[in-house]
Amino acid sequence: MDMQEAATRADGILDDMFAHIDPEVRWTHGPTTTGSCDVTRRRAVMTIISAERRGSFLGVVDRAWRASGYRMKSINNDPEVPAIFAQTKDGFGVSLIVGGEGQVFFEVDTPCVEESEVAESTTEATAPTYEGQEHIPRPDIRSAFWSAGAP
DSSP states (O other): OBHHHHHHHHHHHHHHHHHTOSSOOOEEEOOOEEOSSOEEEEEEEOBOOOHHHHHHHHHHHHHHHHHTTOEEEEEEOOSSSOEEEEEOTTSOEEEEEEOGGGOEEEEEEOOOOBOOOOOOOOSOOSSOOOTTOSSOOOOOBOOTTTTTTOO
């Protein structure tokens, strides 16, 4: 497997994970980074996940990853910045991290593979892409379910 194939596999892992979230959330691509033999794909959730719904959201992801056979490596139960870290059977690291103002970030790190060029993801984001901006803004898309209780 080369870095492009690994990046495509990482996109598939992310696509599958988002397919398990119901009701759906809107997301945008984060930066893709490459190391000497690995790739990291990132996505930021642009749907507002209220503090009241955060536990439910984490539970949906946890159950989806376990059902997919992922090995849970670490769970941070901090109420403000919880996180879940897992690994696929083929060695891809997957993580969910809740950042500032409750914004959810997903990341997939590939194992070390054969060096190659890596193209940007071809998966279409479901929220604006914020191209040209230095940082992805805080979530600003409301959901009747996931944003319930948020100001």
